[in-house]
Amino acid sequence: MRAHSxxxxxxxxxxxxxxxxxxxxAKARGGFVxxxxxxxxxxxxxxxxxxxxxxxxxxxxxxLEQYLLQFEQQVELSGGKVHWAADPAEAxxxxxxxxxxxxxxxxxKGKTMVGEEIGLNEALEAASLRVIETDLGEYIIQLAEEPxxxxxxxxxxxxxxxxxxxxxxxxxxxxxxxxxxxxxxxVDEARKVxxxxxxxxxxGITGANMLIAxxxxxxxxxxxxxxxxxxxxxxxxxxxxxxxxxxxTLEDATVLLRLLARSATGQSITSYxxxxxxxxxxxxxxxxxxxxxxxxDNGRSxxxxxxxxxxxxxxxxGACLNxxxxxxxxxxxxxxxxxxGPMGSVLTPLMIGLDExxxxxxxxxxxxxxxxxxxxxxxxxxxxxxxxxxxxxxxLMKPLARSMLGFWAAIARRPRLYRWLVERKSRLLHRIAxxxxxxxxxxxxxxxxxxxxxxxxxxxxxxxxxxxxxxNKDDNA
Amino acid sequence: MSSASRDxxxxxxxxxxxxxxxxxxxxxxxxxxxxxxxxxxxxxxxxTVLIDRLLAAACSVAHASSPEQIGEKIIQWxxxxxxxxxxxxxxxxxxxxxxxxxxxxxxxxxxxxxxITTLTEAFCxxxxxxxxxxxxxxxSPTAMNFLPDxxxxxxxxxxIVRHIEDAxxxxxxxxxxxxxALNIITGPSRTADVEQTIQxxxxxxxxxxxxxxxx
Numbered sequence: 001m002r003a004h005s006x007x008x009x010x011x012x013x014x015x016x017x018x019x020x021x022x023x024x025x026a027k028a029r030g031g032f033v034x035x036x037x038x039x040x041x042x043x044x045x046x047x048x049x050x051x052x053x054x055x056x057x058x059x060x061x062x063x064l065e066q067y068l069l070q071f072e073q074q075v076e077l078s079g080g081k082v083h084w085a086a087d088p089a090e091a092x093x094x095x096x097x098x099x100x101x102x103x104x105x106x107x108x109k110g111k112t113m114v115g116e117e118i119g120l121n122e123a124l125e126a127a128s129l130r131v132i133e134t135d136l137g138e139y140i141i142q143l144a145e146e147p148x149x150x151x152x153x154x155x156x157x158x159x160x161x162x163x164x165x166x167x168x169x170x171x172x173x174x175x176x177x178x179x180x181x182x183x184x185x186x187v188d189e190a191r192k193v194x195x196x197x198x199x200x201x202x203x204g205i206t207g208a209n210m211l212i213a214x215x216x217x218x219x220x221x222x223x224x225x226x227x228x229x230x231x232x233x234x235x236x237x238x239x240x241x242x243x244x245x246x247x248x249t250l251e252d253a254t255v256l257l258r259l260l261a262r263s264a265t266g267q268s269i270t271s272y273x274x275x276x277x278x279x280x281x282x283x284x285x286x287x288x289x290x291x292x293x294x295x296x297d298n299g300r301s302x303x304x305x306x307x308x309x310x311x312x313x314x315x316x317x318g319a320c321l322n323x324x325x326x327x328x329x330x331x332x333x334x335x336x337x338x339x340x341g342p343m344g345s346v347l348t349p350l351m352i353g354l355d356e357x358x359x360x361x362x363x364x365x366x367x368x369x370x371x372x373x374x375x376x377x378x379x380x381x382x383x384x385x386x387x388x389x390x391x392x393x394x395x396l397m398k399p400l401a402r403s404m405l406g407f408w409a410a411i412a413r414r415p416r417l418y419r420w421l422v423e424r425k426s427r428l429l430h431r432i433a434x435x436x437x438x439x440x441x442x443x444x445x446x447x448x449x450x451x452x453x454x455x456x457x458x459x460x461x462x463x464x465x466x467x468x469x470x471x472n473k474d475d476n477a
Numbered sequence: 478m479s480s481a482s483r484d485x486x487x488x489x490x491x492x493x494x495x496x497x498x499x500x501x502x503x504x505x506x507x508x509x510x511x512x513x514x515x516x517x518x519x520x521x522x523x524x525t526v527l528i529d530r531l532l533a534a535a536c537s538v539a540h541a542s543s544p545e546q547i548g549e550k551i552i553q554w555x556x557x558x559x560x561x562x563x564x565x566x567x568x569x570x571x572x573x574x575x576x577x578x579x580x581x582x583x584x585x586x587x588x589x590x591x592x593i594t595t596l597t598e599a600f601c602x603x604x605x606x607x608x609x610x611x612x613x614x615x616x617s618p619t620a621m622n623f624l625p626d627x628x629x630x631x632x633x634x635x636x637i638v639r640h641i642e643d644a645x646x647x648x649x650x651x652x653x654x655x656x657x658a659l660n661i662i663t664g665p666s667r668t669a670d671v672e673q674t675i676q677x678x679x680x681x682x683x684x685x686x687x688x689x690x691x692x
Contacts, residue, residue, distance in 0.1 A: 305493025
């Protein structure tokens with residue numbers, strides 16, 4: 001998928017004025033936050049689990065090569081095959097090749113964010129395969145020809161009415177005529193349409209929430225059961241997973257599972273948590289004849305050794321999106337690529353390049369809510385700051401912003417001059433504001449004052465006040 | 478192509494690992510000891526906790542104390558749902574020992590798995606999460622857990638474990654490695670993809686009925 005991250009400021013503007021989007025975001029926001037809170041209140045061990053989860057990931061990352069080799073060995077012992085892809089092009093080539101080898105016509109897909117990252121659907125379609133997304137949210141955005149706007153709820157930006165319109169346009173005719181008024185109507189119609197796709201597919205492609213090195217299993221967490229139908233009915237099951245998804249044992253996976261669903265949807269566990277190990281055994285009835293795992297690097301091996309290593313702990317729960325004031329205001333599409341919100345603003349520049357994606361690091365007030373709710377304790381604000389630092393170093397900042405920042409830094413490093421200027425400015429603003437006490441317009445800060453007034457300084461500076469009080473204290477002593 | 482990439486990726490990982498502080502803990506030890514993380518407290522009798530959480534996950538629950546009673550309870554439940562007395566049954570010593578009256582049509586998975594109602598036996602149940610654990614086998618294809626509208630699952634009372642980790646121990650003790658598919662199932666299929674409204678029966682079962690068997 002082509003990235004539009006550079007246009008974040010313009011896209012955010014459009015999003016803020018989009019009434020339908022704002023209504024959908026308002027509906028989603030509270031729900032996710034409240035449900036997570038309620039789930040955590042039921043689990044006093046959450047903080048302990050968080051510490052344990054971090055330790056598991058750090059241990060695994062520091063032995064990543066060995067655990068990936070162990071995983072590969074176990075997959076092959078159970079009759080499956082592991083493929084290694086350095087970049088998106090190679091990953092797509094492998095997946096298309098596997099479909100061709102299987103003489104496939106139709107492919108069903110479970111939700112996979114790595115699949116989005118590598119542009120898998122486009123590659124499969126370019127190879128003349130019929131591709132159907134089976135997660136309801138993904139199916140909706142496939143019909144709408146849009147990217148996901150949330151990593152857990154891909155169609156969170158769509159209202160019921162918009163979904164009904166899409167279904168009418170795509171399914172209605174001879175077979176489906178019922179009006180789509182309620183949520184059950186919509187879900188039922190999708191169920192009927194997709195049932196035939198599940199039964200007719202030659203290849204099923206799913207993602208993986210985790211890879212278990214000890215057993216060579218891939219873990220998949222869903223609520224709809226679409227991932228399991230995708231994995232179980234077709235002749236060939238392909239799993240696309242990025243290399244940091246590996247954990248040592250089922251016990252380790254269990255710790256992460258206890259955090260994942262609670263952080264994502266506020267459930268203690270999702271309806272289905274499934275572990276796939278190899279293809280069907282020779283005596284089994286049903287199940288795929290082939291089992292392939294495509295391991296995708298796409299820059300992760302490099303992240304492992306640089307300042308962004310901690311991002312590799314991410315389990316894609318979406319809690320940072322749900323708690324981000326910027327995401328909550330503009331939604332996922334403004335970010336212009338696959339991963340939105342704080343985790344996306346860290347990952348996107350690493351994957352599409354800092355020159356294309358650096359503006360996302362500025363799409364944050366660094367309020368720190370994302371880090372506070374992250375079940376894997378990823379210091380997202382620090383990582384965003386690291387991007388800002390690097391883009392400043394690489395000269396990616398706009399010349400005006402850069403020179404203003406340089407000007408400010410030059411003064412800030414001269415405390416006396418700085419204080420003198422600040423005092424002058426405060427007094428000036430105080431005088432202009434007069435009795436009103438606030439300013440409607442401030443030169444060069446129109447963006448700030450267009451939606452609110454600037455409270456005027458009350459005269460004097462913090463440092464002067466501090467010194468006065470310290471002096472008083474000394475007198476009293 | 479893939480093997481060259483394999484070498485390249487592994488070399489890059491090694492390079493990055495060398496850049497980082499020395500790793501702690503050994504792989505061999507972790508894979509051998511399989512340490513457990515913090516366990517959420519599960520207080521009270523396992524069966525009571527399980528039933529509470531099954532109900533919270535939108536399952537219905539019944540009890541049976543003989544194979545005949547399992548059959549009766551299933552017929553009763555199907556009639557309550559206005560569903561036909563027709564079911565696809567996976568094979569297990571317990572389920573095979575049920576004598577069905579002539580009014581019930583019972584099918585075998587070898588003859589096709591797409592049915593409105595399926596009946597299977599769980600490997601075990603997990604009290605912590607209110608889940609049933611299903612293993613794929615030559616007697617119980619995975620699709621039976623996902624294709625029907627009505628999913629009926631029997632679990633023997635002595636096979637209720639406390640935590641997810643206890644289920645892993647049981648799998649290791651009783652099977653020859655992981656099966657092709659291991660499903661931890663917690664309630665019927667659901668989605669919240671349309672306006673965050675939870676709707677049961679997305680692609681999988683609309684209803685899940687659990688029968689706890691105690692001889």
